[in-house]
Structures are given as structure tokens and as C-alpha cells.
Amino acid sequence: MxxxxxxxxxxxxxxxxxxxxxxxxxxxxxxxxxxxxxxxxxxxxxxxxxxxxxxxxxxxxxxxxxxxxxxxxxxxxxxxxxxxxxxxxxxxxxxxxxxxxxxxxxxxxxxxxxxxxxxxxxxxxxxxxxxxxxxxxxxxxxxxxxxxxxxxxxxxxxxxxxxxxxxxxxxxxxxxxxxxxELEQFATSVIDAQELERKRIAGDIHDGLGQLLHSTLYHLDAATYPEDLVSAREEIGVAKDLLERAIAEVKSTISRLRPRILDDLGLLPGLSSLAASMARPDVAIELPEALEHQLPSSTEIAVYRIAQEALANVQKHSGATWSSLKLWEDPAPDAVLHLVITDDGDGIEPERGEGLGLVGMKERAELIGAKLDIYTRRGHGTRVHLRLPL
Ligand SMILES: Nc1ncnc2c1ncn2[C@@H]1O[C@H](COP(=O)(O)OP(=O)(O)OP(=O)(O)O)[C@@H](O)[C@H]1O
Ligand SMILES: [Mg+2]
Known part of the structure; x- marks a missing residue:
């Protein structure tokens, strides 16, 4: 069959x-x-x-x-x-x-x-x-x-x-x-993207900052050999405007770059080193040995940037004699990461309004799903408190 x-x-x-x-x-x-x-x-x-x-x-x-x-x-x-x-x-x-x-x-x-x-x-x-x-x-x-x-x-x-x-x-x-x-390809594409980003930043610096500085130099030159003092003042005035624009340009370029210290050291040592680098007042630091929760790189950057801006404000505006930076985690199940920067300075004048720094801090906090509160009273210092649910 x-x-x-x-x-x-x-x-x-x-x-x-x-x-x-x-x-x-x-x-x-x-x-x-x-x-x-x-x-x-x-x-x-x-x-x-x-x-x-x-x-x-x-x-x-x-x-x-x-x-x-x-x-x-x-x-x-x-x-x-x-x-x-x-x-x-x-x-x-x-x-x-x-x-x-x-x-x-x-x-x-x-x-x-x-x-x-x-x-x-x-x-x-x-x-x-x-x-x-x-x-x-x-x-x-x-x-x-x-x-x-x-x-x-x-x-x-x-x-x-x-x-x-x-x-x-x-x-x-x-x-x-x-x-x-796939991992190899991913690594290559990351390197390509970095290269592209570097080119873009180099172009930005050349066309933006480079041109502004050249023009500033040109106007300062003109002020060095003035026909009269009025025109010298005018030239210096223009040069000053240009320098202000250059500073703004530097700020925006820098803010697009990741702080290298996070790559080199990680968040906690990065914050320590940031606090130690503040000229006046001294910053008392309280940080845990290590974090229970591993933070995504973008979150680390945001936390670092917020601390950086808050400390810069303490240094620039507060007139404080004392300041501190604290970071801690509340335990699970409702784990929250806290970052608090406090100073005993003048407090924020309400009529001063928010500059780019304060707005930027809030935006960064929002982007990582955190909440940023600023407590301040005239003559009684300022406390910036970031709460990040983990
Ligand atoms: N810790 C502080 N103590 C006293 N005043 C503060 C403090 N932080 C901020 N301020 C006030 O709030 C204003 C707004 O701060 P913000 O960081 O937004 O802008 P800025 O520091 O003036 O400029 P930028 O941050 O863009 O360089 C400041 O100009 C300052 O008057
Ligand atoms: Mg500021």
C-alpha cells in the first residue's frame, strides 16, 4: 500500500x-x-x-x-x-x-x-x-x-x-x-549623533558667539582711537550690548551640553563637587552614601541643573552667610527623592519676578515628573525644594 x-x-x-x-x-x-x-x-x-x-x-x-x-x-x-x-x-x-x-x-x-x-x-x-x-x-x-x-x-x-x-x-x-x-549598531548611531551634535554646536559657537566677539572687538578698537569722547562712549555702549548678547549665547549653548561631571563621577559626587565649587557662602552638604533607586541619565541631568541654578542664585542674589544642599530618598512604597537648597539670605523680592533661572528650574522639574517649590520671605532666606516621585 x-x-x-x-x-x-x-x-x-x-x-x-x-x-x-x-x-x-x-x-x-x-x-x-x-x-x-x-x-x-x-x-x-x-x-x-x-x-x-x-x-x-x-x-x-x-x-x-x-x-x-x-x-x-x-x-x-x-x-x-x-x-x-x-x-x-x-x-x-x-x-x-x-x-x-x-x-x-x-x-x-x-x-x-x-x-x-x-x-x-x-x-x-x-x-x-x-x-x-x-x-x-x-x-x-x-x-x-x-x-x-x-x-x-x-x-x-x-x-x-x-x-x-x-x-x-x-x-x-x-x-x-x-x-x-544591534547594540553595536546602536553604539555607532549614538557616536554619529554625538558627532553631528558637536558639529552643530561648533557651528553655533562660530556663527553666534564668534561673530559677536569679533564685532565687540571691532567696536572696542574704534573706541580706543575716538574722534571725540561721545563717539567713544557710543562705541563702548555698542560693545557692551554685544557682550551681553554673547553672554546669553554662551548660556544657551552651555545649557544644551550635558555636564561632564555626571559622566565622570555620577550624581552624588557631582553635587558634592558643585557645592564645593561655590565661592561664598560655604555650602553645607548632606548626601546619602548611595541612592536606592537608579535614576535615568536625563533625570540626573535635571536634578544637577536645578541644584546648580539654585546655588548660583544663592551666590549671586541672596547675600546669605550660610547655605546648605541636602538630598535624600523617602523609602518605598511612596519613594520620593528630595533635593533641598536653603540659604539664610535676603529672600526673593516678590516684585523681582522670575528670571530665566527660576523658570528653567521649574521646567526641568516638570519634564522629569517632579514638583519644585520655592519658599521665601524677605529677610528670612530662601528654600528651594524638589520632590521627585521614584
Ligand atoms: N536665593 C535667592 N535669594 C535672593 N534672591 C533670589 C534668590 N534666587 C533668586 N532670587 C531673585 O529672583 C530673581 C530671579 O532669579 P532667576 O534665577 O530666575 O534669574 P537670574 O538669576 O536673575 O538670571 P539667570 O538665572 O537667568 O542668570 C533674581 O534676579 C533674584 O532677584
Ligand atoms: Mg539665576
Whole structure:
């Protein structure tokens, strides 16, 4: 009844086992391993084709990773949702099935490129790992049904499980290699972006600050040899305006750059060094040894910038004899990071309004989902308090 008699029964195990062990010990690459599995399986059970489907993490899909030629050319192009088609069903049910007539089986999904119409009989088995984990599915097809499908199915299950560990390992290695490549590409694109940013900043400095300083020099030159004192004053006045614009330009350029100290030292030592660098008044520092919560880099920058501006204001405007910088974390479950900068100076005059510094601090706080409060009273100092939910 069968054209090519498949080897059947438990005693076909030895030759097959040897071939499987040979393949397991010699083939490591996933594509090659999958094709080897397909060939071994078809030869061993006298089938016509075998498709090897891999369960892709996170276990929602199966992808074709190998097959008997010429169907292996569709590797990487055929995907099935777990639960979809016979292979998808087997991956979900974690049990082998025999499908004597796929056209009558509602689970079957016809894919023209895999030539389902050429094969009458199908056995599908899961590749099982311990703890009931399915690594993949073997779909094995015959033109002429095998004489003892029960025995063939048992044999296939045995082979599928033997290969499961190797297929899983090869897939993991491939994933790792792909991630490593992606990481490399990411690093390159970060470096490219940095290079672009540097060019942009260099251009900004050249066209903005550079031009302003040149013009300033030109006007100061003119003031050095004046026709009369009035025109000298005028020239110096223009030069002063230009210098003010240059200072604004420097500020905006600097604010776009990340403080290097955070890269070199991290947030806490960065804050220490910032406080130590303040000329007057001295800043008393209270910082924890380390932070419980790792902060994203953008958050670190914002916290550092806020401390920097608050301390600069203390130095520039407060007339304080004493100031302090404190940082601490409230414990979970409602973990909050606090940064408080206090001075005993004059307090903020209400009519002075907010300059760029105060506005910038608030904006930065908002961007990282934090709250910034400023408590101040004339003659009683100022306290800037940042609260960042973690
Ligand atoms: N700690 C402080 N003590 C007293 N006055 C302060 C303090 N911080 C801010 N001020 C007052 O609030 C004003 C606004 O501060 P803000 O930081 O916004 O601007 P600025 O420091 O004047 O300029 P910029 O920060 O843009 O260089 C200041 O000009 C100052 O009068
Ligand atoms: Mg300021």
C-alpha cells in the first residue's frame, strides 16, 4: 500500500539515534540544524517533507526555520500565530496530532508556497523541553500515508525531543548574536549623533558667539582711537550690548551640553563637587552614601541643573552667610527623592519676578515628573525644594 516503506516500530531507534547524535554534536548553526532535522526525520520515517517551526520568544508566534528542500527557501518568511494552523495548535496544546485528511481538518491553514496539496497525510509533533516547554513543532508530510502511523508518531516525538535542547540553544545563540549586532549598531548611531551634535554646536559657537566677539572687538578698537569722547562712549555702549548678547549665547549653548561631571563621577559626587565649587557662602552638604533607586541619565541631568541654578542664585542674589544642599530618598512604597537648597539670605523680592533661572528650574522639574517649590520671605532666606516621585 505504501510506495516507500517507512522504517517503523521501536527497533528503528538505533540507526536513527546515531544519526541524531551525530547531528547534535556537529551542527550548531540554527538554519543548518533545522535543515538537518528535516532531512533526518524524512529519511528516518520515510516521509516526503518535514517543516521545522520554532516558537519565537515571547511565545506568541512560530516561524519556519528549516525544511526539506526546496521548501527551506521559505525559511524566515512563514510565520504562524500560536494557536493558528496545525503547527500553531500543536504548539499550544503541547501534544502531537495525526491529520489523515487536512482538507477536512478545520485547524489546517493552506499556504500555497509550502505545497500542501502535494501531500495527503500529516503528523505534527511538538519539540518538548523539561517543564512542558515547547521549543518548536515538526510538521511531517507523506504523499502516501505510513503503514503504522502510531509507531511513526511515537518515533517522531522521540526525535523531536532529542533535538529540542539543541534547537533551543542554537536559537538563543542566534538571538544573542543579533542583539550584540544591534547594540553595536546602536553604539555607532549614538557616536554619529554625538558627532553631528558637536558639529552643530561648533557651528553655533562660530556663527553666534564668534561673530559677536569679533564685532565687540571691532567696536572696542574704534573706541580706543575716538574722534571725540561721545563717539567713544557710543562705541563702548555698542560693545557692551554685544557682550551681553554673547553672554546669553554662551548660556544657551552651555545649557544644551550635558555636564561632564555626571559622566565622570555620577550624581552624588557631582553635587558634592558643585557645592564645593561655590565661592561664598560655604555650602553645607548632606548626601546619602548611595541612592536606592537608579535614576535615568536625563533625570540626573535635571536634578544637577536645578541644584546648580539654585546655588548660583544663592551666590549671586541672596547675600546669605550660610547655605546648605541636602538630598535624600523617602523609602518605598511612596519613594520620593528630595533635593533641598536653603540659604539664610535676603529672600526673593516678590516684585523681582522670575528670571530665566527660576523658570528653567521649574521646567526641568516638570519634564522629569517632579514638583519644585520655592519658599521665601524677605529677610528670612530662601528654600528651594524638589520632590521627585521614584
Ligand atoms: N536665593 C535667592 N535669594 C535672593 N534672591 C533670589 C534668590 N534666587 C533668586 N532670587 C531673585 O529672583 C530673581 C530671579 O532669579 P532667576 O534665577 O530666575 O534669574 P537670574 O538669576 O536673575 O538670571 P539667570 O538665572 O537667568 O542668570 C533674581 O534676579 C533674584 O532677584
Ligand atoms: Mg539665576
Amino acid at each position: 505504501t510506495a516507500s516503506m517507512p522504517p517503523e516500530g521501536e527497533n528503528l531507534g538505533h540507526d536513527l539515534l546515531r544519526s541524531v547524535l551525530d547531528a547534535i554534536s556537529s551542527v550548531t548553526e540554527l538554519d543548518a540544524l533545522a535543515d538537518t532535522v528535516a532531512k533526518l526525520v524524512t529519511d528516518a520515517v520515510g516521509a516526503d517533507v518535514c517543516f521545522v517551526h520554532l516558537v519565537e520568544e515571547p511565545s506568541t508566534h512560530l516561524g519556519l526555520i528549516g525544511a526539506t528542500p526546496p521548501y527551506n527557501q521559505h525559511r524566515g518568511k512563514i510565520r504562524l500565530a500560536v494557536g493558528d494552523g496545525i503547527a500553531g495548535w500543536v504548539a499550544q496544546a503541547k501534544t502531537a496530532v495525526m491529520v489523515p485528511d487536512k482538507w477536512k481538518d478545520t485547524r489546517y491553514r493552506y499556504m500555497p508556497e509550502l505545497g500542501g496539496e502535494n501531500f495527503a497525510y500529516l503528523i505534527s509533533v511538538p519539540m518538548m523541553r523539561p517543564q512542558n516547554k515547547v521549543v518548536g513543532v515538526l510538521n511531517v508530510h507523506w504523499k502516501v500515508p505510513p503503514a503504522d502511523p502510531e509507531a511513526v508518531m511515537r518515533e517522531l516525538q522521540y526525535v523531536a525531543n532529542l533535538f529540542a535542547a539543541n534547537v533551543e540553544l542554537a536559537a538563543l545563540v542566534e538571538t544573542l548574536e543579533r542583539r550584540e549586532k
